[in-house]
Amino acid sequence: MIEISHLTKTFDGFTAIDDLSFTVEEGEVLGFLGPNGAGKSTTMKIITGFLGASSGSVTVHGHDIATDPLAVKSLIGYLPEGAPSYPDMTVMEFLEFIAAVRGFSGEEKKRRIAKVVREVELGEVCHKTIDTLSKGFKRRVGLAQAIIHDPKVLILDEPTDGLDPNQKHQVRQLIRDLARDRIVVISTHILEEVSAVCTRAIIIAAGRIVADGTPKELEARSHLFGAVSIQLTQDFDLAAALEGVEEVADIEPSDEERRRFIIIPVPGKQIFSKVLDRVQSEHWPVAEFHLVEGLLEHFFRSVTSQGAASQPGTSRGARASRQSANQQQG
């Protein structure tokens, strides 16, 4: 278990992390999200013992990082931001170094290296100098060194950044496999990844937690939860056509495409099938009709963008929006 309590970190008077508290249990895959500069990497650096906290404490399986750093460091596998590794070494030499420091030797060391080389598919670059590897391969080397000792706690700072789609898939699968009886904390800017692998997500902004829950829960908190996206083939008075459907709270024109509208339900209500019924029975000129996707991203934006605090979700009056929908068509 990782227990973080009232963690604060200041750099020359600038507060990067502000009184952060949370715990992570075995079996959890925690997605650590937040805009650039939110303090994700800084938090990870403190958990792994690279930086000291200004105040507050971090314990991993009962060991305090400040007083018993070696015990914590032995438990953790860590991929630092940017996946640094010694550029003059070959991949093999580097992994041997890490394995040796982690206390392996002889057959056991060979076996472990062979295993991670297989798991992150490093076979073809084993004897290349790290310096000459492409960005994605460097990242894979970083991943390999992080998992070589089967760590109880895995902390990965943007593990899939720079990987090709096949590798992304592979690494996500790897994380899911590893997760069983371990703790995995990943930071990422790819929100589908969170829905795909994380059992829990924490969003931080300016060093504070602004949301904490399962990806599903956070999606449900988006004001677009249950909303329907509709693409019309010709001008059509959507507002008039939806008159009398009480569950509809709002109709917003999409800012991405012409004649696409987002129909937003009253919180807690379902509108999909009701609206679909009308589309079919009244023969609306519709090219596309589906639930709004990327809810986590909408939620992320609503809690982390400027002025998010004063305006959680956009809830303009239904009437005003219906009018704007009309105007678009005119």
Add this chain to the structure above:
Amino acid sequence: MKNMGIIFKRELAGYFATPLAYVFIVIFLVMSGIFTFDMGGFYVRGQADLMPFFSFHPWLYLFMIPAIAMGLWADERKSGTIELLMTLPVTLSDAVLGKFLAAWALSGVALLLTFPIWITVNYLGDPDNGVIVAAYLGSWLMAGGFLAIGSCMSAMTRNSVIAFILTVAICFVFVASGTEIILNALRWAPQILIDAVAALSFLTHFDSISKGVLDLRDILFFVIFIGSWLFASAIVIEIKKAN
């Protein structure tokens, strides 16, 4: 302790994986040759010893040693690998000592490779080889002193050029404080101060060792000197971590 050995091995292999070790050794040998045979008046003196060779070492080290020390920590900070190293289960002293010892071993290898000069002097005359062994030991200890300063300076910055300049400057102070010029300039001061300044100089201790006088105090000076600067390196790294 085991991890210190692993770090030592990695660092030493690192020197030889890049041209650094070779460039260092070649330049060191060429400079030693020039200083000894050309500028040192090796033949003119008509004496079978290596005084000219060793008396240039402090000045040779002044520029050569900071060049290997400058990257010790600054490069790790710059490339971010320090984050990797310091989050592995190694103690700070393992890391500081392992790195220092690797650099010290490199300087030892360079020093050992000057053996042709030793053979030459034995061929030409009949030197006191005991004195020469003592001088080699003294020279290596002195190299350690320079390196330890370099380790501390390198820990302070992520810029290895700055580390180089700082190291040269501080090493210069510890060499020059034993020269006649400085000691004469201090004539106004109480004797105890002059003695203290002289006692802190590499030159004072190196000179007596290289004359073949293996005084425990001179050896202790270098050992304590190295220990103190390495300790300071660890403190600097610890402070940077908290910052």
